[in-house]
Amino acid sequence: MAPKHNDRMDIDSDSDISIDFEHTTSKGKGKGRAKAGDKRKADKGKGKAKDTQAYTWEASFTRSWDTVQEDEAGSLQTSVEDLLARGRRRSCLIFIPRHDILLAPAAAIRRTIIRHLVLILDLSASMMDRDMRPTRFDLMLQYAREFVTEWFDQNPLGQIGVVGMRAGLGERIGVMSGNPQEVLKSIADRHKMEPTGEPSLQNAIEMARGSMNHLPTHSSREILLIFGSLTTCDPGNIHDTLDSCVKNKIRISLVAIAAEMKICRDLCEKTGGQFGVAMNEGHFKDLLFELVPPPAQRPTPRPLGAGAGATTNTNPAADLMMMGFPTRLPDASPPSLCVCHSEMKSQGFLCPRCLSKVCDVPTDCDICGLMIVSSPHLARSYHHLFPVKPYDAVQDEEDIPDGSKTCHACARPFPEKTANAKEGISPVGRYRCPDCGQDFCSECDVLVHDVVHCCPGCGK
Numbered sequence: 457m458a459p460k461h462n463d464r465m466d467i468d469s470d471s472d473i474s475i476d477f478e479h480t481t482s483k484g485k486g487k488g489r490a491k492a493g494d495k496r497k498a499d500k501g502k503g504k505a506k507d508t509q510a511y512t513w514e515a516s517f518t519r520s521w522d523t524v525q526e527d528e529a530g531s532l533q534t535s536v537e538d539l540l541a542r543g544r545r546r547s548c549l550i551f552i553p554r555h556d557i558l559l560a561p562a563a564a565i566r567r568t569i570i571r572h573l574v575l576i577l578d579l580s581a582s583m584m585d586r587d588m589r590p591t592r593f594d595l596m597l598q599y600a601r602e603f604v605t606e607w608f609d610q611n612p613l614g615q616i617g618v619v620g621m622r623a624g625l626g627e628r629i630g631v632m633s634g635n636p637q638e639v640l641k642s643i644a645d646r647h648k649m650e651p652t653g654e655p656s657l658q659n660a661i662e663m664a665r666g667s668m669n670h671l672p673t674h675s676s677r678e679i680l681l682i683f684g685s686l687t688t689c690d691p692g693n694i695h696d697t698l699d700s701c702v703k704n705k706i707r708i709s710l711v712a713i714a715a716e717m718k719i720c721r722d723l724c725e726k727t728g729g730q731f732g733v734a735m736n737e738g739h740f741k742d743l744l745f746e747l748v749p750p751p752a753q754r755p756t757p758r759p760l761g762a763g764a765g766a767t768t769n770t771n772p773a774a775d776l777m778m779m780g781f782p783t784r785l786p787d788a789s790p791p792s793l794c795v796c797h798s799e800m801k802s803q804g805f806l807c808p809r810c811l812s813k814v815c816d817v818p819t820d821c822d823i824c825g826l827m828i829v830s831s832p833h834l835a836r837s838y839h840h841l842f843p844v845k846p847y848d849a850v851q852d853e854e855d856i857p858d859g860s861k862t863c864h865a866c867a868r869p870f871p872e873k874t875a876n877a878k879e880g881i882s883p884v885g886r887y888r889c890p891d892c893g894q895d896f897c898s899e900c901d902v903l904v905h906d907v908v909h910c911c912p913g914c915g916k
């Protein structure tokens with residue numbers, strides 16, 4: 457039986473679900489276990505405790521309106537602002553990881569924009585546990601789909617493959633593909649992935665490793681494991697697998713749903729990946745989504761003295777790589793066979809070097825091996841290298857320069873001053889770019905950082 461961390465709440469986790477989850481537990485079964493800070497909430501809930509939430513799975517029904525609470529004036533404005541601000545803080549935490557901010561802004565950060573990821577899903581019997589609602593399995597599938605969508609949005613040049621672990625075997629669920637629709641389709645049918653038996657870390661990792669062995673050095677090789685068991689059933693020594701992953705430069709990250717296992721931590725630490733144990737649903741999602749932005753390449757420190765010139769930094773020299781921009785065939789063109797699936801189709805792309813026809817970009821040409829990308833994809837992967845700096849919440853009315861009564865981006869007037877002075881929320885509804893000093897409303901702030909990736913004030 458997995459240990460339950462339900463009555464603890466992660467401080468870093470800012471997602472909605474985790475917040476009210478704490479709320480629900482303190483109502484339902486938090487007999488004096490709620491922390492001091494929750495006392496007020498717990499007291500409030502006591503009256504209702506008898507007639508509600510006999511079963512944990514019922515709790516989900518109360519959640520959505522538990523978070524939204526009217527303020528003294530009976531307005532929902534404060535709650536809405538709270539949610540927005542929570543989103544802001546989360547996106548700052550996730551999309552601009554802290555270690556990047558700590559790196560001097562002038563220092564070049566290297567990120568791999570051509571990524572190859574194998575998503576390994578635990579499909580063992582322990583995934584049917586209901587400690588995460590509705591079950592670990594359903595929650596994992598739901599988050600995996602959201603993860604894939606977000607991942608392709610942020611990494612348009614990446615490719616994802618999916619491997620499942622069940623009945624002691626690794627099972628290929630989706631082949632490596634750069635098309636989000638194809639990956640989503642492979643994990644769409646839950647009946648094909650019904651959990652059963654024991655997981656095998658070694659078999660699954662070996663299978664993932666095998667599918668990435670041929671990749672060129674300029675692309676990343678990553679494995680993301682979602683692991684809900686406390687056992688692994690391996691045919692050989694898993695440490696040998698670990699060693700070969702280190703040798704092949706495969707980065708393993710793991711999100712555990714049950715509890716920490718030594719081998720899991722070792723897998724992540726030795727390969728340079730991230731390891732996390734999800735405490736609740738919201739934290740699980742946070743841990744997953746932390747892996748969406750491409751990992752920064754750690755500069756390898758050079759021995760002092762040997763060529764430590766002022767201009768050379770610690771990064772190795774950049775390599776050039778060849779890419780081709782394909783010609784898109786119009787939908788009305790005569791049908792011809794594609795080289796990837798051997799299907800008759802009208803639409804497709806022509807490889808600029810060998811003129812063979814492929815179905816999707818980005819991909820590697822099956823005939824000549826050229827990497828084929830579309831230029832919008834390339835441009836979209838650029839923003840990770842130059843993230844928009846987080847805007848500062850303007851705390852004081854006196855801080856406001858004359859003249860700016862409206863948001864610099866959408867030109868709507870800023871709201872009246874509110875008494876809401878929580879961390880990360882501006883009482884005057886203004887968020888200021890540290891570079892250009894322009895003020896933006898909270899909606900535009902979120903949009904700029906999550907979607908546009910470019911400040912409308914300074915164009916950075």
Ligand SMILES: [Zn+2]
Pocket residue numbers: 794795796797798799814815
């Ligand atoms: Zn094809």
Ligand SMILES: [Zn+2]
Pocket residue numbers: 807808809810811812821822823824825826
């Ligand atoms: Zn070609």
Ligand SMILES: [Zn+2]
Pocket residue numbers: 863864865866867868896897898899900901
């Ligand atoms: Zn605005």
Ligand SMILES: [Zn+2]
Pocket residue numbers: 889890891892893894911912913914915916
């Ligand atoms: Zn700016």
